Amino acid sequence: MKSHKSRPTADAPGKAANRCTFRIDREEVFGRPLIVLGDARDMTEKLVIIGNGMAPGRMLEHLLEKTPGRYQVTIFNAEPRVNYDRIMLSPVLSGEKGYEEIIIHGDGWYVRNGITLYKGHRIQAIDRAARTVTSAQGVTESYDKLVIATGSLPIILPVPGHDLAGVLTYRDLDDVNAMLLAAQSRAEAVVIGGGLLGLEAAAGLQAQRMNVTVVHLMPSLMERQLDPAAGYLLQKALEERGIKVLTKANTKAIHGAGKVEAVELADGTIIPASLVVMAAGIRPNAALARDAGLAINRGIVVDQGMRTSDPAIFALGECAEVGGHVYGLVAPLYEMGRVAAAQLAGDDTATFVHNDTPTKLKVTGIDVYSVGDFADGDDRQEIVLRDAAAGIYKRVVLKDDRIVGTVLFGEVSDGAWFNDLKKKAANISEMRDTLIFGQAYQGGGAFDPKAAVEALPGDAEICGCNGICKSRIVDTIKAKGLTTLDDVRAHTKASASCGSCTGLVEQLMELTLGDTYSRTAVQPMCGCTPLGHDEVRRLIKAKSLKSVPAVMQELEWKTSCGCAKCRPALNYYLVCDWPDEYADDYQSRFINERVHANIQKDGTFSVVPRMWGGVTSAAELRAIADVVDKFAIPTVKVTGGQRIDMLGIRKEDLPAVWADLGKAGFVSGHAYAKGLRTVKTCVGTDWCRFGTQDSTGFGIRIEKFMWGSWTPAKVKMAVSGCPRNCAEATCKDVGVICVDSGYEIHFAGAAGLDIKGTEVLGLVRTEDEALEHIAALVQMYREQGRYLERIYKWAKRVGIDEVRRQILHDGGMRRAYFDRFVFSQRFAQVDPWSERVSGKDKHEFRPLAAVGFSEAAE
Amino acid sequence: MSWIAIGSLDDIPVRGARCVNTPVGRIAVFRTAEDQVFAIEDHCPHKGGPLSEGIVHGTSVTCPLHNWVISLETGKALGADEGETRTHQIRVEDGRLFIALERAARAA
Numbered sequence: 001m002k003s004h005k006s007r008p009t010a011d012a013p014g015k016a017a018n019r020c021t022f023r024i025d026r027e028e029v030f031g032r033p034l035i036v037l038g039d040a041r042d043m044t045e046k047l048v049i050i051g052n053g054m055a056p057g058r059m060l061e062h063l064l065e066k067t068p069g070r071y072q073v074t075i076f077n078a079e080p081r082v083n084y085d086r087i088m089l090s091p092v093l094s095g096e097k098g099y100e101e102i103i104i105h106g107d108g109w110y111v112r113n114g115i116t117l118y119k120g121h122r123i124q125a126i127d128r129a130a131r132t133v134t135s136a137q138g139v140t141e142s143y144d145k146l147v148i149a150t151g152s153l154p155i156i157l158p159v160p161g162h163d164l165a166g167v168l169t170y171r172d173l174d175d176v177n178a179m180l181l182a183a184q185s186r187a188e189a190v191v192i193g194g195g196l197l198g199l200e201a202a203a204g205l206q207a208q209r210m211n212v213t214v215v216h217l218m219p220s221l222m223e224r225q226l227d228p229a230a231g232y233l234l235q236k237a238l239e240e241r242g243i244k245v246l247t248k249a250n251t252k253a254i255h256g257a258g259k260v261e262a263v264e265l266a267d268g269t270i271i272p273a274s275l276v277v278m279a280a281g282i283r284p285n286a287a288l289a290r291d292a293g294l295a296i297n298r299g300i301v302v303d304q305g306m307r308t309s310d311p312a313i314f315a316l317g318e319c320a321e322v323g324g325h326v327y328g329l330v331a332p333l334y335e336m337g338r339v340a341a342a343q344l345a346g347d348d349t350a351t352f353v354h355n356d357t358p359t360k361l362k363v364t365g366i367d368v369y370s371v372g373d374f375a376d377g378d379d380r381q382e383i384v385l386r387d388a389a390a391g392i393y394k395r396v397v398l399k400d401d402r403i404v405g406t407v408l409f410g411e412v413s414d415g416a417w418f419n420d421l422k423k424k425a426a427n428i429s430e431m432r433d434t435l436i437f438g439q440a441y442q443g444g445g446a447f448d449p450k451a452a453v454e455a456l457p458g459d460a461e462i463c464g465c466n467g468i469c470k471s472r473i474v475d476t477i478k479a480k481g482l483t484t485l486d487d488v489r490a491h492t493k494a495s496a497s498c499g500s501c502t503g504l505v506e507q508l509m510e511l512t513l514g515d516t517y518s519r520t521a522v523q524p525m526c527g528c529t530p531l532g533h534d535e536v537r538r539l540i541k542a543k544s545l546k547s548v549p550a551v552m553q554e555l556e557w558k559t560s561c562g563c564a565k566c567r568p569a570l571n572y573y574l575v576c577d578w579p580d581e582y583a584d585d586y587q588s589r590f591i592n593e594r595v596h597a598n599i600q601k602d603g604t605f606s607v608v609p610r611m612w613g614g615v616t617s618a619a620e621l622r623a624i625a626d627v628v629d630k631f632a633i634p635t636v637k638v639t640g641g642q643r644i645d646m647l648g649i650r651k652e653d654l655p656a657v658w659a660d661l662g663k664a665g666f667v668s669g670h671a672y673a674k675g676l677r678t679v680k681t682c683v684g685t686d687w688c689r690f691g692t693q694d695s696t697g698f699g700i701r702i703e704k705f706m707w708g709s710w711t712p713a714k715v716k717m718a719v720s721g722c723p724r725n726c727a728e729a730t731c732k733d734v735g736v737i738c739v740d741s742g743y744e745i746h747f748a749g750a751a752g753l754d755i756k757g758t759e760v761l762g763l764v765r766t767e768d769e770a771l772e773h774i775a776a777l778v779q780m781y782r783e784q785g786r787y788l789e790r791i792y793k794w795a796k797r798v799g800i801d802e803v804r805r806q807i808l809h810d811g812g813m814r815r816a817y818f819d820r821f822v823f824s825q826r827f828a829q830v831d832p833w834s835e836r837v838s839g840k841d842k843h844e845f846r847p848l849a850a851v852g853f854s855e856a857a858e
Numbered sequence: 859m860s861w862i863a864i865g866s867l868d869d870i871p872v873r874g875a876r877c878v879n880t881p882v883g884r885i886a887v888f889r890t891a892e893d894q895v896f897a898i899e900d901h902c903p904h905k906g907g908p909l910s911e912g913i914v915h916g917t918s919v920t921c922p923l924h925n926w927v928i929s930l931e932t933g934k935a936l937g938a939d940e941g942e943t944r945t946h947q948i949r950v951e952d953g954r955l956f957i958a959l960e961r962a963a964r965a966a
Contacts, residue, residue, distance in 0.1 A: 561873065561891045564913040564920030564927070587873040591911035591922040599922055603908040848876035848887055849864040851959070 045071050047344065048133055048141055050123045050288065051149035052077035054086060055317030055333040057104055059147065062341030064113055070345070073115040074141050076133065079172055080120035082106060086172070087330055090362045093176050093204030126292035128310055145312055145344060148289055148300060152282040152318035152328065157192065161254030167276045170201045179277065183208035187274040190214075190263045192251050194221040196361060198279030199238065203363040205277070206243050213244040213271050215251055215263065217280075225359040225370040229556045230409045233393055236543075237366045284319045284326050299326045304351035306340040316340045322352050329357045358419050360412070369415035372405035372422055373397065380404070384530075384556065385436040386539075394436055401429040414438035453507040462508065463494035463501045473505060477512045485509070489799050502534070526565035528557050533786035537573055546578050548585055562588075569787035572674065575710050576782050579824040586841070592672035595844050596832040597654055605654060606647040608671035609661050610707065613681045613700035613719075614642030623664030627657055641678035641716060643669055655845050658833035667707075667831040674788070675710045676717070676778075679703040680728065684721030684738065693738035695721035698767055702736075705771060706778065708829040709821070712785030712794070715778060730758045733791040734774055739763070743770035747777055747803070748795040756792055759800045762808040776817035777807050783820075861949065861956035867895065868953065875910040875919070882959055885946055886910035888930050890917055896930035897948040897957055903928070903941025 047063075049056045052075050060073065088102040110117045121135040126146065134140045154169035156162055168178050182189070183205055191202040194216030206212045214221075220231030221238075235245045250266035254276055263271045284299030295301040295309035299321030306314045306322070316336040318328055327333055335352060342350030358371035374397045376382075385394040392410035396403055396418060403422040408415050417439040421428060434441045458471030476482065476492045488505060489495055495505040509517045524530050531539070536555060545551045548570050552562060562570070567588035574582040586594050597605035611620070624644055628636055634648040649657055658668075670677060681699030685691040699719040718729035719736040729735025731751035735758055737744040742765040746758035761777065764770050780803065785794040795803055806813045836845075870876045870889040877900055878885045886900035886909050894917060900910045907923030917930045927936045933943040947958040 559916060561915050563915045564925060567913060567915065587871055587914065590913070594911075599908075599911060601905070601923065603906075603911075843869060843871065843876060847884075848869055848878050848955075850879040851862055851864065851881070851957070 045144040046142060047071035047073045047145045047147065048143035049073065049075045049147040049149060050126075050133065051075075051147075051151055051317065051319075052079065052083050052117065053149060053151050053317055054083065054104070054330060055337045056147055056149040057083035058334045058337035059149075059316060059341045059344075060113075060115070062338050063344055066341060066345040066347075069114075071145070073113075074143075075110075075115060075117045076121045076123050076135055076139075076141075077117060077119055078122040079174070081173065082110070082117070082119075084173065087362070089170070089173065089176050090200035090204050092173070093179060093201065094207035095204075096207075099173060123288060126288060126313075128292055128313070131312065143312075145314065147340065147344075148308070148313060148315040148319060149317040150285040150288055150319045153285045154278060155281040155283055156278055157251055157280055159251055159253050161256060161260070162278070164254055164256045164260050164276075165258060166256070166260030166274060167254060167278065170197050170277055170279050171282075176204075179205060179275065180208065182275040183210050185210075185274055187211070188213070188272045189275040189277065190271050190273040191277045191279055192263070193279035193281065194218070194245065194247065195224065195279065195281065196222060196359065197282075198277070199234075200362055201277045201279055202238070202243050203241070203366075205275070206241060210275070211242075211244075213246060213273075214238070215249045215265065215271070216245065216247045217250055219248050221245065221247070222359075222361070222368070222370075226368065226409075227374050227395065227407050227556075228553060229395070230368065230370070230393055230407045232553050233391065233409045234361070234366065234368060237391070238363075241365075282318065282328055284321065286319055289313075289315065289319070297321050297324075304339070304353075305343045305348060306336055306352060307343070314340050314343070323354055325354055327357070329359065331355075331357045355423065356419075358415060360415075367408070367410055367412040369408040369412035370406065371415070371419045372403070374405035374407050383432070383436045386555075396436060398428070401427050401432075403428060453504060454511055462504050463492075468492050468494040470508065473508050474512050477509060482509075483513065483517065486799065490801060493802065493805075525569060526563055528552075528559045528562050528566050529555060531555060533569065533789075536570070537577075537784075537786075540570075540573050540577055546574065546581055547583075548574065548588060572710060572712065572787050576824070579827045593674070594841075595651065595654060596668050596670075596672060596836065597649070597651075598672045600647060602648075604648045604650055606645050606671075607649055607654070607657055607661075608639065608643050608645045608669035609666035610669040610703075611643050612703050613679055613696050615681075615696060615700065616644075620664055620666065623661060623666070627660045630660065631657055639671070639678075641671075642680050643671065643678060645671070652845055652847075655836050659837045662831075662834050662837055666833075668833045670707065673710065674713050675708070676703070676706045676715050678716055679706075680716075680718035680732070682719075682721050682726035684719075688721055690724060691721035691738070692740050693721060693743065693767070695719040695727065695736070695738050698736065698738070698743075698770070699727075701767070702771060702774060706775065706825075709778070709782070709825060710828065711778065711782050713788050713790045715781075715791065717774075731755070732758065734777065736770060736774070741765070743767065745770060745773050745777075748792040748800070750790065750792045752790075754792070759795065761804060772814065772818050773807055775821045776814040777803065779817040779821035779824075780806060782824075783817075861958050864955050864957050866953050867893065867950055867955060869955075870895075873914040875912075875914065877910050878957065880957075880959060884908075884910075885957065887948065887955065887957070888914055888919060890914060890930070894930075895948055895950055895955065897946040898928070898930060898933050899944040899946075901943060902926055903935055903943050904939065909943065 082103060083105040085102040085104050088097060091097040092099060092102060118135060118139060121137055121139060123133045124136050125134050132140050132142045154171050168175050189205045189210040189212045191198045191212060191214045194214050198214060202212045202214045220228045221234050222231055238245055251263060252266045253264045254260060255262045255264060260273055260276050263273050263276060286296050286300045289300040290296045300308055300315040300319050302308050302315050302320045302322050306316050308315050317333050320336060339350045339352045356372045358369060361368040379399055381398045383396045395407045397405040402425050403418060406418040428435050460470045462468055462470050462473060473492050473494050477488060480491055482488050482491060485506060488509060495502045523532055525533050525536060539555055540551060543554055545554055551570050568590055571585050571588040575584055591599050597607050599605055628646060631649060631653050633646045637645045639645050679699040679702050681696045684693060684695030686696055702717060715733045717734045718727040718732045720727040720729045721738050723737055725737060729737055730746055731749040735746040735749060742763055744763045745761040747761055749758035750756040764773055781791050781794055784798060864878050870887060872889055873891050875886045875888045878887060884900040885897050888896045900908050902909055902921040904924055904926045907921040909919050909921055909928055911922045912919040918927050918936060919930060920927050926939050928943055929936055933945040935941040949956050
């Protein structure tokens with residue numbers, strides 16, 4: 001772009017001197033009578049400004065300060081009013097402010113400064129040769145310097161019905177007044193566009209008690225300013241206020257007879273609406289400049305001194321394009337005003353420099369801040385802080401130890417500080433560990449990531465499950481000389497329940513014990529996320545995440561659709577936490593759980609029918625024998641869990657095998673499941689001369705009560721009728737040893753990779769009580785276990801005493817766990833084999849096609 | 859080379875696979891979350907596991923037998939593992955799937 005360095009001179013001083021500056025305007029259609037008293041004595045140059053928005057307003061302030069009286073100023077404003085703060089239109093719409101409160105320059109300011117303001121005068125033509133402008137009302141004014149500040153125009157989607165009454169834009173006070181009028185109907189409004197303006201309009205209309213739906217074309221809100229995670233939080237915050245948000249929604253048409261009645265989307269959805277606000281974006285209003293023959297690109301092209309291709313004409317504000325950028329936020333527009341004023345005052349060194357502008361959403365109660373570039377990249381790193389409970393998300397994007405972008409949601413007070421560091425390109429490697437906590441945690445010299453925990457007051461609650469505060473933990477560590485996490489859990493109960501505060505407790509241990517304690521880092525679930533299983537589980541509940549994509553979106557998964565480690569885990573967590581709402585995602589299950597059989601090394605499958613409590617009959621055995629013959633099943637074997645396994649069945653044969661087994665009364669034995677497998681039993685009082693209880697009957701009862709439930713890892717049980725323990729209950733996940741006085745409940749045994757005897761939960765008197773305890777125990781494990789973590793590992797993590805406290809001693813908690821288990825079973829106890837015999841998931845068991853030699857031949 | 863119709867895209871679950879039996883062996887036809895389609899031999903280079911039974915993520919599949927991750931685009935094992943499964947050309951036309959069996963492949 002050519003730079004105009006030649007200093008402008010007053011090339012027609014005589015004209016200005018002849019001009020009368022005392023004027024009484026007639027009352028006009030669009031304007032009000034305006035009396036301006038001015039003094040022409042020192043005015044040697046005439047400055048005409050087209051437009052009276054915030055940018056030229058700021059320019060005038062600077063100009064009046066730098067060279068008061070140098071210019072005789074005339075403003076033509078197409079709007080019939082003074083300069084007001086357009087940024088504050090949203091509070092006017094929501095009713096938080098009135099128009100009078102957002103006026104920047106009242107009528108008196110123009111009078112005091114000798115400025116002529118034509119209200120409601122739209123300039124129709126610029127005559128660059130004659131250096132005049134002419135308004136629609138026929139007023140012609142000559143200029144020495146002209147400033148074009150015509151702003152921008154809202155983009156009107158050219159859909160059918162866009163010109164119906166009731167379709168508005170959101171640019172000026174007239175729009176707001178029209179919206180306020182429409183809002184009185186308390187009816188339905190649709191806002192098209194989920195950017196800054198659209199969302200502010202939506203919030204404002206909602207505050208006026210309209211039912212508002214935001215229709216947004218892109219997958220997440222404010223996608224130009226926010227990353228998907230923040231966009232998602234924003235959407236949720238808006239939805240919590242009752243604003244409906246439809247993303248990926250393409251407006252097809254606006255319907256109505258004479259006035260708006262509904263909006264139709266491309267997918268056919270019809271949304272009733274009496275008001276439609278188009279907030280799909282803006283474009284520079286450069287028509288007047290184009291007609292005048294000035295250089296135009298997206299906007300009016302100006303150099304860094306805000307000069308257009310005509311050295312006598314400046315342009316600034318949203319209509320101007322400088323260095324290839326057009327702007328819509330106030331900070332750069334004010335900067336343009338400063339530069340233009342300096343240039344007009346004769347300082348030709350003043351230049352406009354592009355700076356990333358922070359974005360803030362002006363919706364009361366929703367704090368969003370973003371600045372810079374926050375796209376991922378190989379050369380970039382990010383620091384992310386999330387606090388689900390407090391609704392806080394902070395993300396700082398780094399490149400070469402310098403901040404290049406920041407997105408804040410919920411807690412934005414450090415936005416300016418981050419932006420300052422970014423602007424200064426400050427090297428943050430020294431404070432990297434604490435950067436995300438913000439300025440308050442950057443002490444002098446020594447940076448300590450534990451500062452946030454250290455700064456907590458003694459009565460701050462650390463463990464929400466058990467109500468344990470910071471001082472209690474610290475005091476106990478000191479008083480009892482505790483050195484391990486398990487000790488702290490045992491003595492304080494902190495982090496002994498859901499475990500989500502473990503990190504905090506460990507930081508407190510580090511603070512109290514110094515270097516003698518080193519904590520174990522949280523193991524991420526997989527390469528797709530830095531979050532550990534516990535944190536993911538906690539966030540699924542806290543944020544009510546109810547689908548795999550929602551979890552990945554909200555928790556910012558690094559991969560598009562996860563991996564073979566996290567997907568099955570997430571699917572389990574969702575099945576467990578939302579039994580009635582979540583639709584099981586079979587494509588996220590291992591093949592065994594997808595086809596309800598166990599895959600073998602050669603790609604065939606094994607099938608284990610359920611034999612309740614390990615008890616069978618001649619009819620069942622006969623049916624199995626028939627199936628083995630009919631399908632030429634190569635191997636039949638008795639399993640360690642007292643069941644019969646048929647191995648080597650071709651996948652295509654599975655439905656037919658199940659059909660035959662089903663006719664004999666068999667259901668799936670779930671030998672493939674991360675779920676309840678088997679309940680082994682001995683013969684108990686029915687036959688055994690030592691038996692103390694009906695262990696067989698109780699085993700069958702447990703199995704019939706608990707089959708079908710999904711668990712973090714497989715659950716194997718056993719019931720022995722006496723302490724001789726023939727069912728080997730003391731190495732099971734859950735076991736029962738019957739004694740004369742009742743039922744001794746065991747858990748957390750192992751006889752696989754590890755060998756471990758069970759722990760005793762306690763002794764209960766009746767079978768009913770035993771069942772309630774066992775179901776509650778399993779439910780506690782279901783809710784807290786990490787995927788693939790067997791009960792004995794979970795129990796070690798949580799603490800045996802803690803399990804005992806919640807299940808054995810706290811009847812209320814036990815009952816609550818039990819009730820949740822029962823609720824979950826309502827949706828779980830469906831025999832997957834009979835479902836598939838009836839045709840479910842047919843595609844799983846058939847090839848897509850068979851191509852013969854003839855088809856393959858060319 | 860000739861294109862052989864094998865069915866339609868809708869026959870394959872999203873993030874799933876179906877098999878086509880051919881004279882050159884069983885071919886697994888995958889459909890990703892983004893509706894990309896790939897055809898590779900249903901045979902893991904490690905121990906011959908049926909890749910069509912694996913979990914599909916991105917443009918990869920994890921073998922159900924020993925968790926090798928195979929790229930659907932190249933047929934190559936990803937990560938530290940080394941090995942390669944033969945890929946086949948496939949195209950989608952109006953939701954219909956066509957597979958091409960190469961001469962070399964058939965000769966094998």
